Amino acid sequence: MYKKMSLFLLVVLLLSSVMVVSAQDKPFEGQTIRVVLSNHAWTDAVAPMIPEFEALTGIKVEWESYGEEQLNQKLTTEFIAGNAGVDVFMTRPLQEGANMEMNGWYQDLNEYAADDAEFDLADFTEASRGATTFSGTLTAIPLVTxxxxxxxxxxxxxxxxxxxxxxxxxxxxxxxxxxxxxxxxxxxxxxxxxxxxxxxxxxxxxxxxxxxxxxxxxxxxxxxxxxxxxxxxxxxxxxxxxxxxxxxxxxxxxxxxxxxxxxxxxxxxxxxxxxxxxxxxxxxxxxxxxxxxxxxxxxxxxxxITAWGLAMYADSENKDAAWEFIRWATGKENSLFIQGEKAQQLARTSVWNNPEGIKSFPADWAAAVAASVxxxxxxxxxxxxxxxxxxxxxxxxxxxxxxxxxxxxxxxxxxxxxxxxxxxx
Amino acid sequence: MLSRWIDKHEKWIFPLPAVIFIIVLMVFPILYTVWNSLTNWTLTSRLPTMFVGFNNYIQLFTADPRFMASIGRTFVFTFGCLIVQMILGVGAGLLIDAKEYRGKRIVNSILLLPMMATPVAVAMVWLLMFEPTTGVLNYLLKQVGLPASKWLSSSSSVIPTLILLDSWEWTPLIILITLAGLATLPTDPFESARVDGANTFQIIWHITLPMLAPTISVGALLRFIDCFKTFDIIYATTGGGPGYASETLNIYTYQNAFYYFKFGYGSSLLVIFFSIVLGCVLFVTYTRKKLEV
The missing domain is CATH 3.40.190.10 (Periplasmic binding protein-like II)
Structure with missing residues (x-):
């Protein structure tokens, strides 16, 4: 009896220590974020990897995707209504950027990105960062150019x-x-x-x-x-x-x-x-x-131009988890994969400088793009x-x-x- | 005590849920839209939203060529659809009703199919068929030696093409209404007409159509309201293009509200839209009453 009891205690102890460790690994366990994307090739490249992100962080991602005009209309109406459960969304700096910034719907991402050495904000081209910055607010992390x-x-x-x-x-x-x-x-x-x-x-x-x-x-x-x-x-x-x-x-x-x-x-x-x-x-x-x-x-x-960026809603209730998603999706590792394998034109300098990052682009295309930068x-x-x-x-x-x-x-x-x-x- | 109170006020209490429903979902939105139409609420503007009286309406009627053009287009489209659908619908109804034959019910069901389809899906399919270079319609036209048309992609042919599309989908409704009307007609006037030596055309013109008139006018009224409000097929095929050539009042309103985010201005368009439909419906019901008396 005593033996059994101690064995049971041992198992409980072991299990709980495992749980503590995993909880430290996954500080966002149990959180859910809503991510609203556009029907874009970038989305096609990222969507299949979302389960990986969920396994990695414990964050549950509910994502949906719309045509670009419908996306803007849907987000705008949800934001006006004020009860938007949106955390992360794709946005076109040149199209809706000025309007959404004026209405205060973007979270300033400088607060999150500026001190994140691993994320390395300076790795994004200056032009692309300039394109998503409106009156000092970094409204979005640049995606495709x-x-x-x-x-x-x-x-x-x-x-x-x-x-x-x-x-x-x-x-x-x-x-x-x-x-x-x-x-x-x-x-x-x-x-x-x-x-x-x-x-x-x-x-x-x-x-x-x-x-x-x-x-x-x-x-x-x-x-x-x-x-x-x-x-x-x-x-x-x-x-x-x-x-x-x-x-x-x-x-x-x-x-x-x-x-x-x-x-x-x-x-x-x-x-x-x-x-x-x-x-x-x-x-x-x-x-x-x-x-x-x-x-x-x-x-x-x-x-x-920077055609698309990934933004965080200013009234998001899960900002830390939302940032975790953004920094994962636009991080160096994923950017290298999305540009190198999926041929999306991203804005990270390190990816362009890496031979792996430009291997799917034909030479004449790369030359034409380089001449236009x-x-x-x-x-x-x-x-x-x-x-x-x-x-x-x-x-x-x-x-x-x-x-x-x-x-x-x-x-x-x-x-x-x-x-x-x-x-x- | 309570039950007696309920008994006493039954006539108020029982309709109450319906009344509340109508107030919340219909009266309030209409009044709110009217209120918005008197403001300058624009999302893209740095100006604060404020009451501007009838400014939006004044601007619409004095300084907005797109608005005037869209009203004209809406009426052209609506009456174009009405004429085609009424003539074809009533004609087909009379033809179907003229004779009994095997498989008549099957023919009826097939004729009703277009009406059952989702308008956006219908629009997408027709969009492919209308494509001037790769579409099947131009291919067929060329096969029989006719010149190709630009269909939806030219300002001059886009409205007739949309009328064609709308008529393909909605003529069956008029057929259905006509058949229902024909089924209720008494047989005696037709028999006496035949005895008096009237031919088929005379019977149709002098007996069938006048007797069908009340039914047909209901059908026409329904189609009028629907055509006037048409949004789905136009939005899904041309979005108002080429240029502004198929921009009806409804599309223009949508553009203002959800592309330009001018909610005040868009609301004033909606109020005008609502007034036109209401005015036409009142006019038709009034004249019908006059005719019947």
């Missing part, structure tokens, strides 16, 4: 003896030469939907020396000769050599038609690369080339009412593609855009 580049069909260009376009005029000439609508083959494609097209129009406008507005004086510049020249080039390419359904095309439709071998040239974001160059997803992987965005009179002025940090107007501004700008381009008087439309749009800017001075 992107630049505008030119995708082209190597086989078609070779067959017709056309060199890869290095200027916008050459791009126009090449699109004209390759366009063969009678056989349902088109010279050029890019986004034609009113709002989505604005970001890809930007490099055209910049390369002609234009911009959306003067950031010193907040004066709208949609009607300047430079901006108009950019709009004219973009819309003429689509009007004259684009597929007939182009006005309803977002990047997914553009990629669709490019993958069906019906288009020769295509300008869009570098981050779409896995959709075109990955043989498991694309029919044209073998024959797709990548080049630097063609130069205008001002040279090749593309954008180099350090370009303009915005691909849409840097302001709070971005969505409305994009509609105003995109409307001009749609008018132009449909063959309307886009100069008159640009004058009108400039007045509307100025009214919007005046509210933000």
């Amino acid at each position: 992107e630049q505008e580049i030119l995708y082209y069909r190597k086989d078609i260009l070779e067959e017709k003896g056309i060199a890869v376009p290095t200027t916008l005029d050459e791009l126009y000439a090449a699109a004209e030469a390759l366009n063969d609508p009678a056989n349902e083959f088109y010279g050029f494609v890019a986004r034609g939907q009113r709002s989505p097209l604005v970001t890809q129009l930007s490099a055209y406008v910049y390369s002609y020396g234009g911009d959306w507005f003067d950031r010193e004086t907040y004066t709208a510049t949609l009607n300047t000769p430079e901006t108009l020249a950019g709009i004219e080039m973009y819309s003429s390419l689509l009007k004259n050599f684009g597929p007939p359904g182009v006005l309803n095309m977002h990047w997914a439709q553009c990629i669709g038609i490019f993958n069906e071998k019906k288009v020769a040239l295509y300008t869009d974001a570098s981050s779409l690369y896995p959709n075109l160059l990955d043989p498991t997803k694309s029919d044209v992987a073998e024959v797709t080339g990548v080049a630097v965005f063609p130069a205008g009179p001002e040279g090749s002025v593309t954008y180099d 350090g370009a303009r940090s915005y691909d849409r107007p840097l302001m709070t009412a971005v969505t409305e501004a994009r509609d105003i700008i995109g409307g001009v381009v749609v008018t132009a593609i449909e063959g309307g008087d886009f100069r008159a439309a640009a004058e009108e749009a400039n007045v509307q855009f100025q009214a919007l800017l005046d509210l933000e001075k």
Whole structure:
């Protein structure tokens, strides 16, 4: 009896010591966080690893994922209602960043990241940290970055003896030469939907020396000769050599038609690369080339932006657990895997400097991206009412593609855009 | 004591849950929307939210070309749908009813299928078929030697295409209503008409349609309200594009509220929207009463 009793006590003692140890290992045991993500390739790369994180920390992660616009709408309505159970969310600094920061929905991550030597915040490029910092608040840890580049069909260009376009005029000439609508083959494609097209129009406008507005004086510049020249080039390419359904095309439709071998040239974001160059997803992987965005009179002025960041909700009730998730997802080890294996373009310098980190990128793609690094940090107007501004700008381009008087439309749009800017001075 | 009190006030107590339900879920949101429409509540603005009177309405009617255009478009779409669906629906109803044959019920069920499908799924399928380059519709048109259409991706063809899509889905409802109406008609007037030597067309025009009129007008009213409020198929196919060419009042309101986060302005659009639908319904019920008397 006595023996049995002591054996029992021993077992209890052992078990409890094991439990104490594991509790020290997993300080967050029993906590649950809600993570709201976007339907993005980054999410596809991270989601399968979440169980690992749960096993590692004891935090239970309830994650969900939405299309980018639905994500913004859902988060905004939940945040306004004030009872959001959100802890961590994906966010687009250039789209909703200024608005969400103004409404106080971002937790300043400097408080968590600045002193975390292992996390090494300084490892993120200065540009990407700048992009997610609004008036001193680090609103998000940078995730993916992107630049505008030119995708082209190597086989078609070779067959017709056309060199890869290095200027916008050459791009126009090449699109004209390759366009063969009678056989349902088109010279050029890019986004034609009113709002989505604005970001890809930007490099055209910049390369002609234009911009959306003067950031010193907040004066709208949609009607300047430079901006108009950019709009004219973009819309003429689509009007004259684009597929007939182009006005309803977002990047997914553009990629669709490019993958069906019906288009020769295509300008869009570098981050779409896995959709075109990955043989498991694309029919044209073998024959797709990548080049630097063609130069205008001002040279090749593309954008180099931080498209997505990972943020913490200011009123989160599990901030420490939320930070644990963010530092795990964007940490060095995971970043190396997500960029190296999953070909996502991240913002950590150490990953770019590691041969393992760049092994899935083709040489021409890497060269085009490298040439664009350090370009303009915005691909849409840097302001709070971005969505409305994009509609105003995109409307001009749609008018132009449909063959309307886009100069008159640009004058009108400039007045509307100025009214919007005046509210933000 | 209590039970006697309940007995005494039965007429108040029993409807109470329904009344509370309606107040909380309908009256309050409408009043709250009206209140919001009188403020400048905008999420992207640094200005504090405050009462601005009828400023939103003044701006809508004097300085917002997108609003005026969207109202016009909404009416074009609504009446386009109504005309197509009423003619096709009543016509098909009469045809189906004209003769008895084997398998009639099966034909009826098949005709009703489009109505059962989820609008967004329907829209996605049609979106693929309408694709000018890879869609099946242009392929078929070319096979029979007709020129290809841009369908949803041109400003001039987008509204007719949406009318086609909406009619494909909702004409069966009118067929159903017509068949129900036909089933209730007495047979005597038809027999006496035949005896008097009326031909089929005369019977339809002078007897069937006038007798069906009350039923058809209910169907038309239902379709009117629904078409006017159409959101799903437009949002899922074009989102209001190309440009603004299919931006109806409903889509424009949604844009304002959930893309621009202008809740005050969006609310004033909703109030106008509500007033138009209410006005039209009152007008139709009023004229129906007049006609029947």
